[in-house]
Amino acid sequence: MSDTGSDAADAAARGTTAVEVVRTLPEASVARLPVYLRVLSELALAGRTVVSSDALAALAGVGPAQVRRDLAPLGPRGTRGVGYDVVALRDRLQDVLGLTHEWPVVIVGAGNLGQALAGYAGFADRGFRVAALVDVDPLLVGSSVAGLVVDPAERLEDAVLRSGASIAVVATPPGSAQAVCDRLVAAGVRSILNFAPVLLVVPAHVEVRDVDLSVELALLAFHEQRRAADLPLDLPVREGRA
Amino acid sequence: MSDTGSDAADAAARGTTAVEVVRTLPEASVARLPVYLRVLSELALAGRTVVSSDALAALAGVGPAQVRRDLAPLGPRGTRGVGYDVVALRDRLQDVLGLTHEWPVVIVGAGNLGQALAGYAGFADRGFRVAALVDVDPLLVGSSVAGLVVDPAERLEDAVLRSGASIAVVATPPGSAQAVCDRLVAAGVRSILNFAPVLLVVPAHVEVRDVDLSVELALLAFHEQRRAADLPLDLPVREGRA
């Protein structure tokens, strides 16, 4: 590569300056980073200072090669022969995932699920602050849930603007989810965690993640049924005509 | 294909008998089947009798080619030039997913989340019956949630055996999840939907599906952060030494 290298690469080769290189992170890896983060937080709390890809893999429930593939592009490379620095890696993950500052979140729907989410400790731990909890039901509005007063539905836009929330949770019945979603998007929300079993239609710049609990159970039922019949993933199919 | 075909294929060619053929269903397709089922159920309810892969794709939020790939192995093939028979396809999906009979489910943990799950209509709709709701907290035990009396933790095994549940939901704090899981498995549970943010260690014949709500939010935060900075999935990484 002689003299075809970039200025930056040359500088690095000369050992003078650190270089900014851009590494791409596969989406599949991104999806596992929060899990590593959780494990590393626990390890750090337990006083562990280094961890090998093998150990981390075991704790995260994946293969060691995968851990290395996932982490290598992040930069704070582990030390060969030793492992990864627990705290440095944890901090890097927090940084990459954007969990270094607080994220205000608006939850729409204060039914059972909305209330459960509002009180979920795992959110606060990771920097997600429930800025508002909104519902249409006059019986719920004004009541106190997890230290929050439930706001009436009219205040939805208000809550989003006031809190500056760019993330919202939809925990309404399926029938009202799309309308709520539209209002959230109009108010400036760009990321939605949707618990309603419907496809939310949103503009391209808005991201929706669906959590459909009955889908999860259905998948368990499928595999359960397979296991009971001792079949693999194959289906007997009637082919041809009588 | 002349005379190289199998006996079964010959029979089919002669048009005498239907043939049992085994088609393999990719795991990724399986994960989408419950979504198709939901859409088809809605369409059937709305009186729609046929649906094209294009229409179904739009409603399910995937591409039309993917719909066809996913459904083709199931057998009740659509009619070329027309589309899929809504009711026939819905029934076939229910059958394949094992949702033709009731599945008793035991929920462990009657906190906010456990209560929300116990009352979740989407479960009952799909044939999941909450057979028992169990908790350690003496304040909750005996109280009534969604028409169910909360059972004490000691009754866990009892509840599993009595109901014959092979599916359970773990909605306990992370600290007690593994112990609960062990007891469930010992009692005969083979599929677990886990809401606790920990890796459950189970024997090979047991399947666990994790739903980690803070992971979902973290992924939204990641993309949100990217979008704000207008970066793609790339990371600037400091490479080389000073």
Next chain:
DNA sequence: TACTGTGAACTAATTCACAGCT
């Protein structure tokens, strides 16, 4: 020695594009 980082091989999943029915 004991570990990471990564090219290379492999496997899975998606998308294209069109043949084949109805």
Next chain:
DNA sequence: AGCTGTGAATTAGTTCACAGTA
């Protein structure tokens, strides 16, 4: 004409196996 079903091409993801390094 209008659709499905599917080979073929493409892309993404995983795993292997080992070179490189502290």
